[in-house]
Structures are given as structure tokens and as C-alpha cells.
């Protein structure tokens with residue numbers, strides 16, 4: 001396929017419009033592979049390949065095939081055009097089993113004949129028949145094929161006809177007075193090939209057998225049937241291979257088409273168009289909406305819920321509060337609070353950058369998603385697929401849906417590792433809390449000193465020795481000031497810090513929420529949004545490429 005696209009690009013660089021179409025068809029089928037029915041895609045691929053190959057072969061030769069029912073006179077017409085009895089004409093039906101080729105102008109035809117797969121013993125070089133000469137120039141460049149019939153019981157015959165009809169540049173359908181209205185030729189060949197009407201001729205042979213007064217009405221009847229097949233404008237010629245009547249006109253018509261050098265290209269263009277139209281029918285032409293921000297936000301929200309973000313955020317807030325209080329509280333009561341477990345440790349979400357490298361690997365113990373949360377995830381994923389695929393044809397809507405859920409089996413693990421790899425920003429107690437902690441210990445120390453001092457004074461250990469006077473501050477003895485001041489200030493400071501700790505806890509919870517949601521949003525992008533967008537991109541490629549192939 002790549003070589004085909006490259007080949008088509010080479011043709012494009014030569015300014016070939018057909019090269020551009022082939023490249024577009026190849027691109028469309030590449031993007032549709034695995035998404036649309038294989039048969040339609042294979043058909044487009046094969047067409048692009050065949051057309052590119054034919055374009056790469058001789059442009060000096062035009063393949064003209066005589067096709068029709070058995071006994072219609074294909075071989076006789078072939079001989080009449082060649083001016084020599086090359087093909088056997090028999091009374092036994094069917095006569096011709098293998099296609100015979102007569103080539104006007106040998107140069108460069110070898111590869112073409114090889115591609116047509118015509119055995120050398122069935123090839124005749126018209127130029128080598130030296131005794132002839134008159135009509136040589138007119139059909140220069142023609143590779144005339146006498147095909148087997150398409151309507152006998154010999155299956156191999158119509159297989160050969162179908163194969164060669166696909167490779168032929170100009171098709172000459174030979175009808176006869178008895179069978180010209182047979183459904184076989186109209187339904188199997190003429191009507192389906194309506195798109196190829198520019199590269200077709202119709203011949204009513206055996207006219208010598210039709211009474212002169214009935215000829216015109218028979219020709220009119222043929223015309224009517226051919227028009228009904230969609231072949232409006234295709235010439236209908238009357239010939240008799242036996243008497244030679246109309247053969248010159250047929251030769252002239254073929255020669256005129258071949259000289260115009262448009263036949264091959266028209267044929268190939270029609271092929272590309274047909275294949276592109278079939279692919280387009282399967283793929284549809286409607287546009288699609290982009291994924292809306294709201295839809296993605298709702299999806300992220302559902303993921304955050306399933307990942308337990310609210311639980312973690314709550315834990316961050318209470319852990320910060322507990323740790324802050326422990327640091328800034330009155331040391332005596334703070335020590336008691338150490339007996340309470342740390343909510344983040346309980347969730348196995350250890351704190352901060354250092355610990356995340358360990359916890360990143362293991363599973364957290366954030367409670368797994370409840371069935372309600374899981375159902376919400378499913379519903380939001382479905383809503384994402386539905387939002388963009390509503391206008392798409394069924395195979396594409398189906399492939400968008402498949403893509404949207406393709407990575408969900410790993411979702412639990414991915415959410416969990418996103419959670420544990422996120423720095424929750426709670427590893428350090430704030431700087432001010434560090435100062436407060438020191439201050440609290442200083443105050444506690446002061447209170448202890450005051451306590452011991454007061455105890456000593458009360459115990460009166462001087463035993464009659466004159467007691468040294470106790471210093472005082474503003475009339476209050478220093479030990480009492482130290483004891484009461486230390487305790488009261490410590491408690492007051494602890495109380496004050498509770499407010500500060502609470503506001504720090506709230507702001508850390510908010511920032512943890514932001515960080516977690518940004519990690520979750522990456523997971524949502526990777527697991528759902530990107531796979532869905534990849535399908536839409538493939539769809540756009542197919543649609544745009546087909547529009548280019550059909551323009």
C-alpha cells in the first residue's frame with residue numbers, strides 16, 4: 001500500500017490529477033481498514049493498486065476488448081478488424097475459450113500483455129503479418145482482445161471475461177438480433193458499468209440477417225435498452241462481420257477514440273470514482289461535532305469520583321490539620337493527639353515527592369470505586385462516544401464506541417497510579433508552624449521552670465536560713481509569672497494557631513484537589529479522549545480523501 005501511495009505521489013508530482021485521485025483513494029482505504037467492512041476496503045485497495053499499475057504501463061497502447069454472448073460474432077468481428085482470420089470461428093458453441101490479442105505496434109506492449117496475462121501463443125503482432133498493410137495505421141497502438149463468451153455454461157469463460165473487462169480500456173459489446181435483450185448482459189454488465197459509458201461502444205452484429213425494413217426499429221429497441229441501462233450517449237453501431245457492413249465505421253470509431261488518447265485515463269478515472277463511491281456509501285458523508293469541553297469535564301469528574309479524589313482531598317485537609325495542630329498546639333495536649341492515626345498514612349498515600357517514588361508502584365488503599373461510581377464512569381464514557389458519533393454511519397459510530405472503551409480495563413490501575421504519583425503538597429509543616437513549635441517549647445520550658453521554682457518556694461527548703469527574696473515583675477513573683485504566663489501563653493498561642501492551621505489545611509486541600517484533577521484529566525485524555533479523537537481523525541481522513549478522489 002505504501003508503495004502504491006508513493007507511486008501515486010510520483011504521478012501527482014508530474015501534475016497528474018488521476019495520480020492525486022489514486023493517492024486519495026489509497027489513503028482513504030488505509031484509514032478505513034479495520035473500521036469498515038473488509039470487502040469494501042479490499043475493493044478500494046485493489047482498484048487503487050490496479051489503476052496505479054496500469055498508469056505505470058505503456059500509455060501508447062489502448063486495450064480494446066470485444067465482449068458479448070456466445071455466437072454474437074466477437075471472433076468474426078475480431079477477424080474482420082484484423083483483416084485476417086486469426087481467431088477461430090466455429091459452429092460449435094461456445095467456440096472461444098481463451099482470449100486472443102492482436103497488437104498493432106509491438107513496441108512497449110510486452111509488459112501490458114504480461115499484465116493482461118495473455119499467453120504468448122494467444123498473441124498476434126499485427127505488424128508481423130507482412131502481407132497486410134492497408135489499415136495498419138488506423139489502429140496503431142490498439143491491443144484488440146477477442147474474449148470468450150459471458151453466457152455459456154463454462155464458468156471459466158465468464159471468469160476470464162470478468163477479469164479482462166476490469167483491465168480493458170475500451171469495451172465493445174457485441175450484441176446479436178436474437179439475444180440483444182437478454183437480461184444477462186444488461187443486468188450483469190451494461191447497467192453496473194454505466195459509470196464507464198465514456199469507454200464503451202455497442203455493436204449490433206448479424207444485421208445482414210435482419211430484414212432491411214426491421215433494422216431501424218431493432219436498432220431503436222437496442223438504443224432504448226441501452227439507455228435504460230444508463231448508457232445514454234454510448235454509440236450503437238450496426239455491423240455484419242460476415243458481409244463487412246459497418247466494420248469500417250466500427251474501425252473508425254475505435255481509431256478515433258484511441259487517437260484521442262483519453263480512453264485509458266477515462267477508464268481508470270471511472271474505476272477510481274466507482275471504488276471511491278462504494279467506499280463513500282459505506283462510510284457516509286456527514287460531519288461530526290468535536291468533543292465539547294463540558295463532556296470532557298463531566299468525564300473527568302466521573303473518573304475523579306471513581307479514583308476517590310474527594311476522599312484523598314478530605315484526608316489531605318484533616319492530615320494537614322492534625323499535623324499542624326501537633327506542631328503548633330500546646331506540647332502537652334499535642335502529644336496526646338499523636339495517638340490518633342494519620343488519615344493519609346491510612347490511605348497509604350505517603351506524603352510528598354520522596355515518598356511518591358515508593359508509593360507510585362504499589363496500590364494505594366483509597367477505597368475502590370463503588371458500583372454507583374463505576375456506573376457513572378460507564379455512562380460518561382458512553383456519553384462521550386454518543387456526543388461525537390451521533391451523525392456517523394453505523395460502522396464508524398461502532399468504532400468510536402469500541403475505541404472509547406478499549407482502554408477501560410486498565411482504568412483502575414491507571415487512576416490509582418496517577419493518584420499515588422501525585423505530590424499532594426503536604427510533606428512539610430509550614431515554616432511559621434516550625435517557629436511556633438520552638439516558641440511552644442520555650443513557653444513550656446518557662447512554665448516548667450516557674451513550676452519547679454514555685455514548688456521549691458512552697459517547700460521552703462532553707463531550714464531557717466534567710467530565704468533570698470524572690471524577684472518580681474510588676475508586683476507578681478517571677479516563678480508565678482513564668483508558670484502562669486508559660487501555660488496561658490502556650491494555650492493562647494495554640495488556640496490562635498488552630499485558625500491558621502485550619503486555613504492552611506483548606507488551602508492545601510484545594511491545591512491537592514487541583515493537582516489530583518490535573519493528573520486525572522491526563523488519564524481521561526489518554527484512556528478515552530485520545531482513542532476517540534483518533535477514530536474521528538481516521539473518519540475525517542477517509543471523508544476528505546474520498547472527496548478528493550471524487551472531485
Ligand SMILES: Nc1nc2c(ncn2[C@@H]2O[C@H](COP(=O)(O)OP(=O)(O)OP(=O)(O)O)[C@@H](O)[C@H]2O)c(=O)[nH]1
Nearest residue numbers: 070071072073074075076094095096149206240241
Ligand atoms: N450471418 C452472420 N453470421 C455471423 C456474423 N458474425 C458471425 N457470424 C457467425 O456466427 C457464428 C458465431 O460467430 P463467432 O464469431 O464464432 O461468435 P463468437 O461471439 O466468437 O462466439 P463464442 O466464441 O462462442 O463466444 C459463426 O458461425 C459466424 O460465422 C454476421 O455478422 N452475420
Ligand SMILES: [Mg+2]
Nearest residue numbers: 074075095096
Ligand atoms: Mg469466439
